[in-house]
Amino acid sequence: MVVILDDDDRFAENKCERLAEEINKHPDINFIYHPAKCEMVNEGFTYVTKPILPQEISVERILLANKIGGMPMVVVKKDLFLKIGGLSTALRSLEDYDFC
Secondary structure, X not given: OEEOOOOOXXXXXXXXXXXXXXXXXXXXXXXXXXXXXXXXXXXXXXXXXOOOOHHHOOHHHHHHOOOOOOHHHEEEOHHHHHHHOOOOOOXXXXXXXXXX
């Protein structure tokens, strides 16, 4: 599995352990998306992303608005990550759009 951390972010203290537990319970999964608490230090506010139900996810919805939120909220199986071609070096941001 590939877990990504942006250069200006940090993981919650027990994130990796919790992800490992879920991966061990469900070894057939290819992709994990999870909500996150985002602390905008310079801007002076904090928010929590809302989870999206599987039936609400579609390519159209993702293209209209970034429903994933960012790569730190994604875990993807390594072979799938490589099959997609990894992250786009052509994109300065929104690199997770390649995963639609």
